[in-house]
Amino acid sequence: LGATWHYTYDPAGRLVEETDVDGHRTRYAYDAAGQLVWSVNAAGQAVEYGYDAAGRLSWRRADPETATFGYDEQGRLVTAASPEATVAVSRDQQGR
Known part of the structure; x- marks a missing residue:
């Protein structure tokens, strides 16, 4: 009990650092x-x-791997691909 996470934000209100209860920091x-x-x-x-x-978002790189993302004309995610797998989303004419 009493464990605390700390968050630091830039002047635009974006998260720039978080520190977990063990003092481990992640920066952005x-x-x-x-x-x-x-x-x-x-x-x-x-x-x-x-x-x-x-x-x-069109790609995300966490060395040594890169994932890519593709979108349809309406801006909906339709593909996500990494070295291990590719996921494709298909929709009917109503967008479901």
Whole structure:
């Protein structure tokens, strides 16, 4: 009881650091558009994020692997692919 997590935010209100009850920190960085582009945990494991022109997540890299994401004309996620697997979403004409 009494365990506390600490959170630090930048002037725009974005989370830039969180510290867990054991003192392990995770840091976050953002681009000029305010999108998350990088995170690193206490073990030094970094994750990078990339976005398409519409601001949607298009890839996520956690060395050595990269996952990619694809969207349909309505901006709905339709594919997610990593070295281990690919998931494809199909919808009927009503978008279900």
